[in-house]
Amino acid sequence: MSLLATWPARIVVAAIILLLATAAAWWFFIREDNQLATAPQDFRETPAAEASDTPSASVEPSGTRDEAGSTTPGVTASDGYELFVIVAEHPAVDGQTEAAYFAGEQLARLGVPSTAKGTTVDVSGQFSLGAEGLDPAVPATIRVGLATLTSDEGRRDNRVREALQVSQHPTATFTAERIEGWSGIADGESVVATLVGTLELRGVQRQVSWELEAVRQGNVISALATTSFLYEDFGIPLLNIGGVVSVEEDVTLQVQLIAEAAG
Numbered sequence: 501m502s503l504l505a506t507w508p509a510r511i512v513v514a515a516i517i518l519l520l521a522t523a524a525a526w527w528f529f530i531r532e533d534n535q536l537a538t539a540p541q542d543f544r545e546t547p548a549a550e551a552s553d554t555p556s557a558s559v560e561p562s563g564t565r566d567e568a569g570s571t572t573p574g575v576t577a578s579d580g581y582e583l584f585v586i587v588a589e590h591p592a593v594d595g596q597t598e599a600a601y602f603a604g605e606q607l608a609r610l611g612v613p614s615t616a617k618g619t620t621v622d623v624s625g626q627f628s629l630g631a632e633g634l635d636p637a638v639p640a641t642i643r644v645g646l647a648t649l650t651s652d653e654g655r656r657d658n659r660v661r662e663a664l665q666v667s668q669h670p671t672a673t674f675t676a677e678r679i680e681g682w683s684g685i686a687d688g689e690s691v692v693a694t695l696v697g698t699l700e701l702r703g704v705q706r707q708v709s710w711e712l713e714a715v716r717q718g719n720v721i722s723a724l725a726t727t728s729f730l731y732e733d734f735g736i737p738l739l740n741i742g743g744v745v746s747v748e749e750d751v752t753l754q755v756q757l758i759a760e761a762a763g
Contacts (some may be wrong), residue, residue: 534617536602536683540715540722541595541756564699578637581630583734584721584759586623586642593722599644599755601660604748611678613745616747618651618660620644627676632683640676640697642755659739664702672701679712690715695725719761728752 577583600619628635631674642761646666651657661667678695687692695710706729714723730750732737739747 510690522544522677534602536726536752537724537754537756540713540724541593541758543592543715543717543720543722544727572611573624575638577628578630578635579634580632580702581638583628583635583638583762585762586625586757586759588621588623588758589757590720590760592717592720593758595722595756595758596621597755597757598622599753600723601649602752603714603748605745606748614682616651616656618649618657620646620650622648624757625714626762627759631681633679636677641675642676642757644672644674644755646670646672656739663739669701669703672699674699674710685714685716685721687716687718699727700736702736706733716719721757721759723755723757723759725755726752 511624514590525563532653574679575583586597598619598621600617603616603618605616607666609630622746623639625642626743627640628638649657649660651660657675674697676695678696679693680696682691684707691712691714693712695712698705699708708727709730710725710727712723712725714721716722731747732749738749739745
């Protein structure tokens, strides 16, 4: 077979390689690399936005909110504990409640790393705190709606939803069991501790530990929780985009939350 006769096939192969390379280059280089948060969101310094000792209209003192956002009557803190409800935002805090994943990606063969980030503001929950840690009488939960996880690439979002089986398991739920290194948090204080509990994701339950940093001002807590785990721990298949883009074996989750005392 002459060299000329093989040109059409070579052209097709070259075109495919060019297309994949272009797609990979767009995937990696026409977006910013994403960095993990290193601290809770700051409180605003303006007097008008200072947290007070009076719950705002966004928090119902009579109970905590359920998954639909309504209150759950009858949930009250035990003596010596304070009940906090996660809120979407608060005028005292410069930011909003948000959950995010950080996934390391690589361009095949070239080993070019990048970090993808997907976020959602669909976060709810409650917890009751005291000097000894969590209130054993009140379930401490954080719920994250997975259907609204969004990154800078729609194709990635679709793959993530498929991998997490969002149609069957639309919510990830973390139930805290204890806080290690906790001695309470007073107004104006910051605390670093370890939050231990069970994460239910994709229908699988595993114990995970979160690095926790929390700051309190008045009746408001701004906190950052970070954890990492292997995809296989929850039976999540590793994403692979056309054999060109693949992900690392572990993923990092972060939750920036704002919580306000409910009474």
